[in-house]
Amino acid sequence: MTVPVLIVGAGPTGLTAAVELSRLGIDVRIVDRAARPSAESRALAVQARTMELLRVRGVGDEMLALGNRARAAGLYTGDRKLAPIELHRMPSTFNFILMLAQSETERLLTEQLARQGVKVERGVEVTSVRPGAETVTVTLRGTEGGLELVDASYVIAADGPHSALRKALGVPFPGRTLPQDYVLADLHIAGDLPQDEVSIFLARHGFVAVFPMGRGRFRMMATDPDRRLVGDSEPTVTQMQELYDRTVGVPARLYDVNWSSRFRINSRHVPTMRMGRVFFGGDAAHVHSPAGGQGMNVGIQDMVNLSWKVAMVLDGRARATLLDTYSPERLPVIRTVVRFTEIGTRVFNSTNPLVHALRVRLAPKALGRNAVQNAAAAMFGQVSAGYRDGMLAEGGGGLAGLRAGDRVPDVDGLYDALDLGGLTLFSGVRAVADVGRAWDGVVSVRDAAALAPEGWLLVRPDGYLAAAGGPGDAALLDRWLEQWFVRPAGASVNER
Ligand SMILES: Cc1cc2nc3c(=O)[nH]c(=O)nc-3n(C[C@H](O)[C@H](O)[C@H](O)COP(=O)(O)OP(=O)(O)OC[C@H]3O[C@@H](n4cnc5c(N)ncnc54)[C@H](O)[C@@H]3O)c2cc1C
Structure with a gap:
């Protein structure tokens, strides 16, 4: 029997794909070689x-209840605050960074998936993959060592940075490994550090960043350019205290480490996120510096972009060419994240005294400007990314300066009015609404005389503007739908 979608990997990327596709009525199998969640x-x-997208998909409220909110990121040298990055300026209801352990995010996604009737198959490893014209044949090795051959219409490779599928299909992963060593630990910090701000301490010899996890716990991350922490073992609390004392001017006692690690940064991405019927997402497709806390979020958003397209093609509502838009839409977003995190890493890492002097002098000046603060907050929150240059973007200006391909802001409960299984047409123009109604099943029409009195907005299930136009653009809307979707049976010529 052919399974419509096989998802390989139950990290945040694979879990999001499984939640999305099963919500949209698609049968999925999701396998992970690890016997239990990390x-x-x-x-x-x-x-x-990510919060905007997950809220309407059922897990956002629990995430909010469990996480800790950081509304700014303060830059310091010693004990002197140079400037804050004002994250609360993000143009979003969620105008903060939510600090929540990945293990918790994964648990909540897994529970949502179970509510939708899907269980992760654990201890099941993909050992080989054979692409075919109609299906992909994948070999699974189960816990007892038994082999199973599965034919899948589509495979989602969410199998992490060392992706077996990527290697098996010969997809390159160009980029570089940065030479610096980093350490991190989750621990208690007893000291006068803000609980609602990220604090980044810059020094000539490296940096320390602390991320508030709530109730006195913090993630501390630091560079070790002098290689004081020799060896490969996980850093101890004494070593973290030494790095802290050397760089941070706010006295504190560090204790109770429950996880620590050392790592190097890889900065890489695939040249394409699709090979025939196999789609790559998350760390299988891109890895980069943790500067800015972007990684997991990009993976989740890869899957929100992909899933509605796969679902609509599988249930016959969309043309197969819709799937060609996934990689061209996501790769530019990924390239920007890789580039921006590399620049951030270079600036924070530098041990050059001149660069340090410039950082200390320029940070307050740059961050004193409104435009810089607004752009930085929007970029961190990933609310400025969009698909304007994508193949799907059609038509010109719409609401409040939005252009096709832009993220539609979740204002006045707009996302609650979205059809998350198809396109939503907001129109105050009757002729346009009639075209939308003729595409019943593909398009849900909302009367929106107040929102778009002179025109219309067509919004995708992932909250981006697909197309927009004026009162005379009913034919444009019909043409656009015809290009990507399958006209419902029975739609009359008049309705066109
Ligand atoms: C030490 C460390 C610190 C990090 N800190 C941050 C941070 O602060 N901020 C941030 O944004 N990101 C951070 N990251 C990165 C973040 O964890 C990843 O971006 C995220 O986990 C990617 O999710 P994913 O689902 O794509 O891949 P993963 O989480 O790697 O999941 C892949 C899954 O696939 C499974 N798998 C692999 N191969 C197979 C196979 N052949 N068959 C079946 N299953 C398979 C694995 O068991 C795994 O469960 C950090 C990563 C590490 C290691």
């Missing part, structure tokens, strides 16, 4: 855009 906190930062 207990490591790893990605801590959940960004505003």
